[in-house]
Amino acid sequence: MKIFNPLADQPDNPLTRAIKEGYTPLAFAGLFSLVSNLLYLALPIYTFQIYGRVMTSYSVPTLLVITFGVLLAFVISSVIDDYRARVMVNFGVVMDQRVSGRVFSALFDTVIRGNPAARSQALRDLDGFRQMLTGPAFGTFFDLPWMPVFMLVLFIIDPIIGVVTIVGAGLLFGIALLQDRATRPALREANEAALRSYAFTDAALRNGEVVRAMGMIEPLGARWASFRAITMERSAAASERASVLSNISKFTRQAIQVLIIAIGAYLVVMGKIHSGLLFANMILAARALQPIDRLVGSWDALTNGYRSYERLNALFGDYKPSKPLTTLPKPLGQLSVEGVNFAPVGATRFVLQGISLKIEPGEMLGVIGPSGAGKSSLARLMVGIWQANSGHVRLDGADVYTWDRTDFGRHVGYLPQDTELFSGSIRDNIARFRSDVDDEQVVRAAQVAGVHQLILRLPNGYDTELGETGHVLSAGQRQRVG
Incomplete structure (x- = not known):
């Protein structure tokens, strides 16, 4: 999986810009994570104090004081975690407000430029990416930088336990990368086939009357089933591979926990560490490995969110938002077509070639010709839906394609x-x-x-x-x- 770096994409990309503007709330979320992780150290300290002081002194007041202290630390940690979640949710809302309108506009621009398959998938991609950013999957990245803190404490207790934990973390992360490499191609193919099946179904439903009248349900169903079969076959293949690696990851995690307990017990027997540190080691190691464990469990959500991000970037790749233009006076109605040559996207020859005409205000023009002669193409050029390959269409001298669309629509019907x-x-x-x-x-x-x-x-x-x-x-x- 490629490292997520939004700044490596187009600098004028609305999505990239919205993420960059969100660095301040993301920094606060990271700060909250630091405090929350440091407060978690209260639990291993608590267990050590229980075995080191309470169990030896039989002091009930000491037990009550340290129990109250650790509970207070956990209350503060819970409040901080809630604030972090609120920051991320609000960041997602603001990002959606800044990007969703551009996605909506880019969809129309993409369809007009000859990609009707875009449809509303981009809006679902935006929802998926936003949910990934504000969900528990992305929250894992805030905990990963604080793993060294727990590793350092384990090394201070005993280097052997620290080495075992680091090796275990490396193994778990390696398994996660292997799982991504093993399942990514199959999941991509399954996702593409699913998108084709959804688009095909939407088209069939829009023409439901024709489908029923002409008895096309069975052949259309067969074509839909072919897309569905690819989706299910590739999804099943990805799930089988993920299951194998998931079980390996589970075994590795359990083996690490057993090894840490065994090594801790050995060190206690040899008199190298206090018996209270046995459970403290176990808690610290589990916390150190928790971000890796959550990362493995959230891998599908993260990869799906990243694929949504890539599709949104592709949508914005060729999109050029309209710039504020000077409002032109109400047109009188003089329309001129000046040496227009035009070929639709994918065509190998011009549909319209060398077209020139002029219509004065008050005049009417009817265009006749066989199917495929270019009548509809000429109409689309006249109202600025498409842009000519060469030449211009002008209304009162102004190019209709570059005219502000909202202002143009006030004067023209189509x-x-x-x-x-x-x-x-x-x-x-x-x-x-x-x-x-x-x-x-x-x-x-x-x-x-x-x-x-x-x-x-x-x-x-x-x-x-x-x-x-x-x-x-x-x-x-x-x-x-x-």
Whole structure:
């Protein structure tokens, strides 16, 4: 697994920038971890005092005092751990607020540039990465730097116990790396196949009427099953390998604990350490190995979070957020196409070549031609969805592709061949989900489009909820509302 280094990625990457801005709360979380780990030393000290003083002096007051002291230390440690968790959760919320909007915008940019497979997976990746950062898996990294503290105490008690603990930690970490190397390819293939199956299922469900009418459920099910079979086969292979290495890790951990107890007992018998240190050694060694143990147990969560981080970086790789632009005056309507050549992503030849035309305000233009002639491509170029390979499309002299999209949308309407309405009311769709559009403007637009009476006949009029598919309306009605 590659070392996580967000600063090695694009400096203008929103995700990298959000993580970099979170270094202060991460530093506080690390400080809380230091205090919490130091307070844990109260337990081995407590056991040593029990065997070294209480058991020899039979002093009940001493027992009560040291018991109260260690309980107080644990209460403080619990409060500090809670603060650390709160810091990480708040960091995750702030990071999501700063990045999620960019992910949403980058998704549209990626789909328009010819990658419809992106869909909403990136938002799930952001959730997965945020949960990894704020969960117990990532918390393990805050405890790892304090392992040397416990190792040092073990070395002070006896070097042999310290060496055994260090060797054990190295073995456990080596097994974790071996587990990652053995399972990573299979898990990646399983994940990719799962993503393909989800995308295929979404596409089939969007065209559910066609699938049922044309009897395509069985062949589509067979194709989906092929993706599913790959997912299950590779997941099973990864799980089998992980199970073997997990059992080896479990045996290693148990063997280390037995060895530490045996060595401690030997040292007590030989008179080299006090008998009270026998249990103190066991507690310290267990605490020293705990971060490694948790790291092994959280390996899947960490690797899944890292893969989500890589996919988000790939999404942001080609994304260029729009910069604030000067607001242009309301266009008069002069549209010019100047020497446009255009080829869609993946095409081997130009669909449009040498296109030039000019439309004056008040004029109308109809474009006819066979399928594949480029009519829809020309329309997309005219409204700035796509950018020409060469040449320009200008509205009142300004390039439509570089025009601020929110401002451009206030003056231009676009109705594609497949009319899709968004989940919400009819009023929301007509108003383009803008909050600055009043009811009078919505009704006037519906009257101009000739759908006012149609809308009034619906159960709740303009407030009729369309749902995700808009099936409250027929195809023709959806086009008229669009």
